[in-house]
Amino acid sequence: MADFAIGVDLGGTNLRIAAVDIEGRLIEKVTLGTRIALGSARVLDDMCEAIRRLSEKYQDGSNLLGIGIGVPGIIDMETAMIRESPNLPGWSDTPVRKEIERRLRTRVILENDANSAAFGEKWLGSARSVDDMAIITLGTGVGGGIVLNGHIWHGMNGMAGEFGHTTIEPDGLLCGCGNRGCVEQYASASAIMRMAKAAIASGHAPALAKAASSDPEFSAKAVYNLAVQGDADARRIFQQVGRALGILIANLVNLLNLPMYVVGGGVSSAWDAFSPNIFGELRQRCMVYAATAPPSQTGDQGASARVDPQVSRNTIITRALLGSDAGLYGAARLPMIENQ
Amino acid sequence: MADFAIGVDLGGTNLRIAAVDIEGRLIEKVTLGTRIALGSARVLDDMCEAIRRLSEKYQDGSNLLGIGIGVPGIIDMETAMIRESPNLPGWSDTPVRKEIERRLRTRVILENDANSAAFGEKWLGSARSVDDMAIITLGTGVGGGIVLNGHIWHGMNGMAGEFGHTTIEPDGLLCGCGNRGCVEQYASASAIMRMAKAAIASGHAPALAKAASSDPEFSAKAVYNLAVQGDADARRIFQQVGRALGILIANLVNLLNLPMYVVGGGVSSAWDAFSPNIFGELRQRCMVYAATAPPSQTGDQGASARVDPQVSRNTIITRALLGSDAGLYGAARLPMIENQ
Numbered sequence: 001m002a003d004f005a006i007g008v009d010l011g012g013t014n015l016r017i018a019a020v021d022i023e024g025r026l027i028e029k030v031t032l033g034t035r036i037a038l039g040s041a042r043v044l045d046d047m048c049e050a051i052r053r054l055s056e057k058y059q060d061g062s063n064l065l066g067i068g069i070g071v072p073g074i075i076d077m078e079t080a081m082i083r084e085s086p087n088l089p090g091w092s093d094t095p096v097r098k099e100i101e102r103r104l105r106t107r108v109i110l111e112n113d114a115n116s117a118a119f120g121e122k123w124l125g126s127a128r129s130v131d132d133m134a135i136i137t138l139g140t141g142v143g144g145g146i147v148l149n150g151h152i153w154h155g156m157n158g159m160a161g162e163f164g165h166t167t168i169e170p171d172g173l174l175c176g177c178g179n180r181g182c183v184e185q186y187a188s189a190s191a192i193m194r195m196a197k198a199a200i201a202s203g204h205a206p207a208l209a210k211a212a213s214s215d216p217e218f219s220a221k222a223v224y225n226l227a228v229q230g231d232a233d234a235r236r237i238f239q240q241v242g243r244a245l246g247i248l249i250a251n252l253v254n255l256l257n258l259p260m261y262v263v264g265g266g267v268s269s270a271w272d273a274f275s276p277n278i279f280g281e282l283r284q285r286c287m288v289y290a291a292t293a294p295p296s297q298t299g300d301q302g303a304s305a306r307v308d309p310q311v312s313r314n315t316i317i318t319r320a321l322l323g324s325d326a327g328l329y330g331a332a333r334l335p336m337i338e339n340q
Numbered sequence: 341m342a343d344f345a346i347g348v349d350l351g352g353t354n355l356r357i358a359a360v361d362i363e364g365r366l367i368e369k370v371t372l373g374t375r376i377a378l379g380s381a382r383v384l385d386d387m388c389e390a391i392r393r394l395s396e397k398y399q400d401g402s403n404l405l406g407i408g409i410g411v412p413g414i415i416d417m418e419t420a421m422i423r424e425s426p427n428l429p430g431w432s433d434t435p436v437r438k439e440i441e442r443r444l445r446t447r448v449i450l451e452n453d454a455n456s457a458a459f460g461e462k463w464l465g466s467a468r469s470v471d472d473m474a475i476i477t478l479g480t481g482v483g484g485g486i487v488l489n490g491h492i493w494h495g496m497n498g499m500a501g502e503f504g505h506t507t508i509e510p511d512g513l514l515c516g517c518g519n520r521g522c523v524e525q526y527a528s529a530s531a532i533m534r535m536a537k538a539a540i541a542s543g544h545a546p547a548l549a550k551a552a553s554s555d556p557e558f559s560a561k562a563v564y565n566l567a568v569q570g571d572a573d574a575r576r577i578f579q580q581v582g583r584a585l586g587i588l589i590a591n592l593v594n595l596l597n598l599p600m601y602v603v604g605g606g607v608s609s610a611w612d613a614f615s616p617n618i619f620g621e622l623r624q625r626c627m628v629y630a631a632t633a634p635p636s637q638t639g640d641q642g643a644s645a646r647v648d649p650q651v652s653r654n655t656i657i658t659r660a661l662l663g664s665d666a667g668l669y670g671a672a673r674l675p676m677i678e679n680q
Contacts, residue, residue, distance in 0.1 A: 074628075078653070083631065132496070146595070148488065155597020156472070156653050159628045162594040167587050167625055170508060179590075179625040247507050250519075251591065254502040255486070257495020285507055285519040288414075288499045291423065313418070313496050 001027075001062040006051055007332025008069040009113065009324075012036065012087030012140075015043065017050040019058050020332035022065070024124045027058055029328070040094050048103040066335020067108040070116030070327045071096060072143075077158030080110045086141065086176070109334040113137075113327045114161060115152045117264055117320070118145030119337075120330030125321040126262045133260040134252055135320065136163050136245065138267035142184040146256075151337075164188070168247045186244030189267050192220040195237045205233035224270040235273065242274035246281025253282070253289045253315055264320030271319040278317060289315050341367075341402045346391055347672025348409040349453065352376065352427030352480075355383065357390040359398050360672035362405070364464045367398060369668070380434050388443040406675020407448040410456030410667045411436060412483075417498030420450045426481065426516070449674040453477075453667045454501060455492045457604055457660070458485030459677075460670030465661035466602045473600040474592055475660065476503050476585065478607035482524040486596075491677075504528070508587045526584030529607050532560040535577045545573035564610040575613065582614035586621025593622070593629045593655055604660030611659040618657060629655050 002021040009016040015034045019027040030050050035042055047069075055064050073085025080097035082088065097110045111119075118127075118135040127133040131150045137143040142164030146153040153160050164184035165177050172181025185191055199205035200212055207226050212218045226234035249261050263271065263278075282289045294314040320326055342361040349356045355374045359367040370390050375382055387409075395404050413425025420437035422428065437450045451459075458467075458475040467473040471490045477483040482504030486493040493500050504524035505517050512521025525531055539545035540552055547566050552558045566574035589601050603611065603618075622629045634654040660666055 074631075084627065144595075148493075153488075153596070156599045156655075157597060157628075157632055159631070160595065160597040162597075162628055165627060166591040166594045168507070169510060170583075170587055177627050179627075243510075247510055251506040252595070254506045255484075255500065255592070255595065256493070257497060257500040257502075259496045285505075287424065287505060287517050287519075288497075288502055291414075291499070292497055315496075 001058065003063040003065050004058060005065040005332045005335045006054055006067045007116075007328050007330070007334075008047060008051065008067070009116070009328040009331060010034065010043075010047065010069060010071045010088075011113070012072060015047055015050075016328050017047065017054060018328050018332060019054045020329060021062075022336055024329065028054060030054065036088070040088070040091050040096075040099075044096070044099050044103065048100060051104060066338065067104070067106070068116070068331035068334030069096075069100065069108055069110050070113040070331040071110060072113045074162070075110060075112050075158050077154050083159075109338060111152070111331060111334055112143075112145070112158070112161070114143030115145040115154075116328075116330035116334070117143075117322075117326040118147050118161075118262075118330065119152060119333050120322050120326035120328070121262050121264065121320050122147050122150075122330075123333045124329055125326055126318050127260050130258075130260045132256075132258045133262060134161070134163075134256070134258055135262045135264050135326075136248065137265035138187055138189070138241075138245075138263065139265040140189050142188045143265070163248060163252075166248060166251070168244055183244055183248050187241045187248075187267070189220040191244075192223055192237055192241065192267070195240060196220075196223045196234075199233050199237065207231040208233050220267060220270075224273055227270070227273045238270055238273035239277050241267070241270075242277025243281055245274065246278040247285065249278060249317060250282050250285035250289065253286050257288055257292075258315075259313065260316045260318070262318055262320050264322075264326055266324065268319050269323075275317075275319070282317070341398065343403040343405050344398060345405040345672045345675045346394055346407045347456075347668050347670070347674075348387060348391065348407070349456070349668040349671060350374065350383075350387065350409060350411045350428075351453070352412060355387055355390075356668050357387065357394060358668050358672060359394045360669060361402075362676055364669065368394060370394065376428070380428070380431050380436075380439075384436070384439050384443065388440060391444060406678065407444070407446070408456070408671035408674030409436075409440065409448055409450050410453040410671040411450060412453045414502070415450060415452050415498050417494050423499075449678060451492070451671060451674055452483070452485065452498065452501070454483030455485040455494070456668075456670035456674070457483075457662075457666035458487050458501075458602075458670065459492060459673050460662050460666035460668070461602050461604060461660050462487050462490075462670075463673045464669055465666060466658050467600050470598075470600045472596075472598045473602060474501070474503075474596070474598055475602045475604050475666075476588065477605035478527055478529070478581075478585075478603065479605040480529050482522075482528050483605070503588060503592075506588060506591070508584055523584055523588050527581045527588075527607070529560040532563055532577055532581065532607070535580060536560075536563045536574075539573050539577065547571040548573050560607060560610075564613060567610070567613045578610060578613035579617050581607070581610075582617025583621055585614065586618040587625065589618060589657060590622050590625035590629065593626050597628055597632075598655075599653065600656045600658070602658055602660050604662075604666055606664065608659050609663075615657075615659070622657070 144161040144163030169181030175182040484501040484503030509521030515522035
């Protein structure tokens with residue numbers, strides 16, 4: 001068996017641990033519930049036990065190259081402490097890496113989950129053909145990661161890629177971070193739910209109102225389903241999502257002129273409902289995009305698959321390919337790169 | 341004499357050529373008017389004659405390391421053609437580098453003027469102590485340059501750093517580029533003049549109206565002088581400039597988490613009139629800034645001079661030190677770096 005690494009995706013809901021070989025093949029994946037309520041020590045116990053089990057199981061004949069762990073929130077790269085993590089309440093200032101290394105008696109690499117996802121898409125997903133790319137991850141919140149020259153761009157304190165809190169409406173909605181008009185207020189699953197509730201409250205969104213009252217698990221996914229069925233109110237919500245992302249990506253193109261921008265995270269499964277608006281904003285707002293857009297770019301997967309940005313030097317906007325596994329594969333990739 | 345390089349700053353008004361030694365000492369600087377009306381061939385003739393004269397004069401006993409040329413507008417790095425340049429009308433698609441190399445019979449390095457300014461400030465100015473920085477240049481328009489790991493970040497086609505055309509007001513003022521709400525519409529000398537004229541037209545800005553009618557060369561500088569004298573209408577204009585820059589820089593901090601952001605260009609001489617609003621916006625809009633701002637950062641030169649970002653890992657926002665010479669020194673630096 002080829003040498004392998006262990007990747008971990010520590011989410012607020014699920015804790016996933018995978019052994020992945022150097023070719024990107026999944027050897028084994030374990031999914032546990034994240035027992036947040038029991039506190040960080042128990043969650044780390046669960047994680048480390050699973051890591052130990054997987055690493056012992058496959059070390060017979062192959063080398064374990066290392067362990068990479070993607071965690072949500074802002075990590076201080078120097079101290080490897082979590083600074084801010086809405087998905088891991090109570091973990092602020094937990095010395096996560098130190099606690100894991102104490103349990104495992106070996107070094108681990110800690111990384112922000114969006115950065116891990118960027119790395120996963122760069123390794124095995126949409127961005128395989130490029131060395132420079134950004135990912136925008138749409139989940140409960142909006143995260144991001146930037147890869148430059150094949151390496152994650154951490155910035156000075158590991159806080160780069162905070163796409164969700166860039167301002168796109170200076171006098172817009174108040175965000176939990178204290179700012180107004182953050183991207184996250186317009187393009188996250190939470191934002192979709194807020195817009196759906198506002199539409200229902202207006203009394204003029206009958207299909208949304210019906211879905212909300214009949215479905216106890218009414219969610220952004222349900223809003224998407226209505227949009228796909230052609231409901232104008234649901235469609236309008238995803239147009240807002242696309243507009244916000246379009247403004248963000250136009251700004252990214254103007255600032256960084258990267259060959260590829262990937263939209264990932266759970267909400268990216270609604271790509272066909274919001275991507276036309278991304279492209280509309282880009283065409284209007286970004287000379288650089290207008291000068292570098294591939295003629296064929298319509299936003300569908302096919303278009304981006306046909307274009308090799310290394311050759312064409314075009315600006316490609318596309319959806320992530322690995323879905324929720326991007327962060328897991330990217331985390332496994334971290335020790336492979338570091339050992340090269 | 342130490343080895344030297346020749347730097348050129350090709351502006352829409354002035355054409356400046358300097359011989360600079362490897363320690364950053366100015367040997368000789370020549371300033372010519374840019375004879376735009378005579379066409380690009382004549383301007384390039386003037387430039388090349390001055391380059392030849394300087395290089396012959398000082399090559400006795402020292403090595404000419406090369407020639408770097410900063411030009412305004414978007415340059416396609418691959419073809420070294422100017423794609424867009426409002427300051428050099430009629431130069432679009434001129435093969436500038438090829439034309440210069442044909443005249444001089446030697447290689448030259450072409451660079452965007454804001455990137456050259458970034459490089460100048462990194463070499464000899466405000467950003468001497470950092471390897472990663474961005475510069476925002478405020479002139480007739482708003483330009484920008486990004487330095488990462490000590491090198492200019494060009495992006496895939498040399499179009500990175502288009503700060504002036506990032507969107508800060510999605511439904512804001514129409515820009516020449518076709519977008520609405522570009523930074524350039526709020527933070528350039530042109531924007532200052534537009535706001536001054538609008539204030540005068542309102543009939544409620546007596547000091548501005550008086551200055552405009554009595555001064556045939558009424559300019560952004562005159563508006564600044566009134567702001568310094570305490571005129572509320574003039575001050576309000578610079579508050580708008582600071583707000584726009586604050587939103588832009590907050591976004592840059594969120595995206596890139598760099599240790600230093602430098603504000604340069606002619607309008608930056610009004611730093612004390614607009615910088616308080618930059619810091620106000622940053623504190624409100626940017627968690628990363630709030631977590632990394634130096635306690636002493638008040639926006640004045642003194643504060644930034646006291647902080648060593650390599651040690652403190654703080655986010656420093658400061659004004660450029662080299663004024664209009666940043667681009668000239670940065671252009672001279674280009675061949676020195678390339679020959680290292």
